[in-house]
Amino acid sequence: MSDYSRLLSPLDLGHVTLPNRVVMGSMHTGLEDRAEDFPKLAAYLAERARGGAGLIITGGFAPNLRGTLYPGASKLTARRELPRHRLVTDAVHDAGGRIALQLLHAGRYAYTPWCAAPSAIKSPISRFRPRALTDRGVRRQIRAFARAAGLAREAGYDGVEVMGSEGYLVNEFLAPRTNHRTDDWGGSPENRRRFAVEVVRAVRAAAGPDFVLVYRISVLDLVEDGQTWDEVTALAREVEDAGASILNLGIGWHEARIPTIVTSVPRAAFTEYAARLREHVSLPVVATNRINTPEVAEEVLASGADLVSLARPFLADPDFVRKAAEGRSDEINTCIACNQACLDHTFSKQRASCMVNPRAGHETELVIGTAPVRRRVAVVGGGPAGMAAAVTLAERGHDVRLLEGRDHLGGQFDIAMRIPGKEEFAETIRYFTRRLEVLGVDVRLSTWADAASLAAEGVEEVVVATGVEPRVPDIPGIDHPSVMTYAELVRGEREPGRRVAVIGAGGIGVDVCELLTTGRSPTLDVDAWRHEWGVGDPDATRGGVVPAVPEPSPREVVLLQRKATPIGKGLGKTTGWVHRASLRAKGVEQVTGVAEYERIDDDGLHVRLGEAGAQRRTVACDTVVVCAGQESLRTVADELADGGMTVHVVGGADVAAELDAKRAIRQGTEVAARI
Ligand code: NAP
Ligand code: SF4
DSSP states (O other), rough: OOOOOEEEEEEEEOOOOEEEEEEEEEOOSSTTGGGGGGGHHHHHHHHHHHHSEEEEEEEBBBBBBGGSSSTOOBBBOGGHHHHHHHHHHHHHHHHOOOOOEEEEOOOGGGGSSOOOOOOOOOOOOOOSSEEEHHHHHHHHHHHHHHHHHHHHHHEEEEEEEEOOOSSSSSHHHHOTTTTTOSSSSSSHHHHHHHEEEEEHHHHHHHHHHSSSSEEEEEEEOOOOTTOOHHHHHHHHHHHHHHHHHHOOOOOOOOOOOOOOTTTSSSSTTTTHHHHHTTTOSSSSSEEOSOOOSSHHHHHHHHHTTTTTEEEEEHHOOOOOHHHHHHOOGOOOOOOOOOOOOHHHHHHHOOOOOOOOOOOTTTTTSSOOOOOOOOOOOOOOOOHHHHHHHHHHHHHOOEEEEEEESSSSTTTTTHHHTTTTOTTTHHHHHHHHHHHHHTOOOOOETOOOOOHHHHHHTTEEEEEEOOOOEEEEOOOOTTTTTEEHHHHHHTTTSSSSEEEEEOOOOOOOHHHHHHHHSSOOOOOOHHHHHHHTTTTTTTTTGGGGGGOOOOOOOOOOOEESSSSSSTTTTTTTTTHHHHHHHHHHHTTOOOOOOOOEEEEEETTEEEESTTTTTEEEEEOOOOEEOOOEEEEEOOHHHHHHHHHTTTEEEEEGGGOOTTOOHHHHHHHHHHHHHOO
């Protein structure tokens, strides 16, 4: 059993003792925006409190209308809003937890025509140019923070977090990039800090001494003209003097072009700043970003942080802390930092959930419970959809067998985890494999399903999750020895040459380029990763931005698609830009608007380009990798249905187009929850 003695040790803050060192970091779920969703928000947060989170921080609430992220977004501005917050604070307290409300003023990131900032400088991520606040306007924002903190206290919160990072209003005052003022609120570093310090002072005065006041401090802006390390440490000291009780690290502005939380960012890549900051203050400091297992958390605490903040990992598994405490960390459903159901949802105004835990944010709607009748059920296919279905069926008390044709579980995740930067996907296979074992599911590898033998066992219902196979397009020469499917390449069954053409630029085509152009995965080596993306030290350069020095690609790669739209358009909102930047950095040639793949021969891949296909080109290459989507594999489903079984088809076997692990896991879980 691992030793999590640091993680599980209490922290005395004077008026309150946190039972452990784990903060559930702020995540906007979308449930914060509408009063009628607060019962769901309360259920979601209470489940995390029961699971042992030491201190929960809510999603961001604006302290006034001007600070809202978009029209209708969450805010705490009036006493009439308090009853809905009471639902949340009572539910968390009844579950034994503690909760702080995050106060977030969006500043120039607001997607509203009424947004305001220190200076009238438009951000690259909102189409609205902010108005520069007048001196009176600045003071009004400070009063709004104080009033909102007082309301939070009345609503029963144990504290507030002042959002001072990620490029929102408070952070905008701090950096010369966004603060061009020449009055008391800008110019010198002292003046730029004044707003943050006055906000903390006013919040402390309004909320009283026995109230947790977390200040989220941007230690590494990762934008040009961000703060220097001296400015950050001076701010930390002033914020401490002004009344903060905890400093929570923030990394990178939203407009930064360096990834900070996606799956290809090494684990704990930014946690060193906690120990560095601690040398300058006596407050507890919280380390953050890409801490997703108790082992990593324990190491981060050993390296000098007082607390760790985990946000997405609590979506993936509400019982993270409880399982660690019970010596069951191998049963934790690990956040794989894919962003597919959390941040990608948030940025497209859908409710945040979790790809590997579809119950997240849907606790009152997707209820697993115990099945009224225990049945003998078979699941055919051990990919994400099948594993999720089998686990949920077993949790409901059914007698479950899982049949998989290959000699291992994992399906498409077994491919994904072999892509450099996607190593985390192995954790999901580990989680489901362990859960199947704990729940006593009869897992049969290298086994093909047939109706007669299942019927002989008394199986009445079958969930078919047989997945997909790579589509092989009808191109003359497709059987040329240079051609391979992405599955053959990624599984290492075939060796690519030095010049490669990739047909199809969906998620898998882009992943394949990542594999072809990368030697050792920089995700496994934090120094290499910093070089790759240009992450420096704020002690040496403002904001910690230095020129990126990516490792050159070992291959020449040409990526092709028929669509004329830019490559990677269909990728996730929060991850697509990272992949596109990677392709550029590795010199992958991108060819769009292929009218026809004419043929493949010893010279390479011959294509016609342009609208009428008038332009001919031969892509000279020694390997062609086909990433042209997938076809459903569902013959088993038809055979079992013909054999008289009740069949439920889920995942890629159901719909191969837009093959999507998020849908597959959700569908597998939902179907199982109804049987
Ligand atoms: P996909 O996104 O559907 O892309 C298939 C690609 O093949 C498209 O670029 C399509 O573009 C091309 N294509 C389709 N039929 C073709 C044909 N007959 N001949 C030649 N080209 C053809 O599928 P995928 O890349 O296999 O990815 C599957 C799913 O996995 C995605 O939908 C995504 O949800 C998920 N995924 C996502 C990521 C990520 O976000 N990073 C990574 C991996 C997988 P044209 O028709 O324009 O040529
Ligand atoms: Fe983590 Fe992906 Fe779940 Fe988001 S969707 S919480 S990134 S596993």
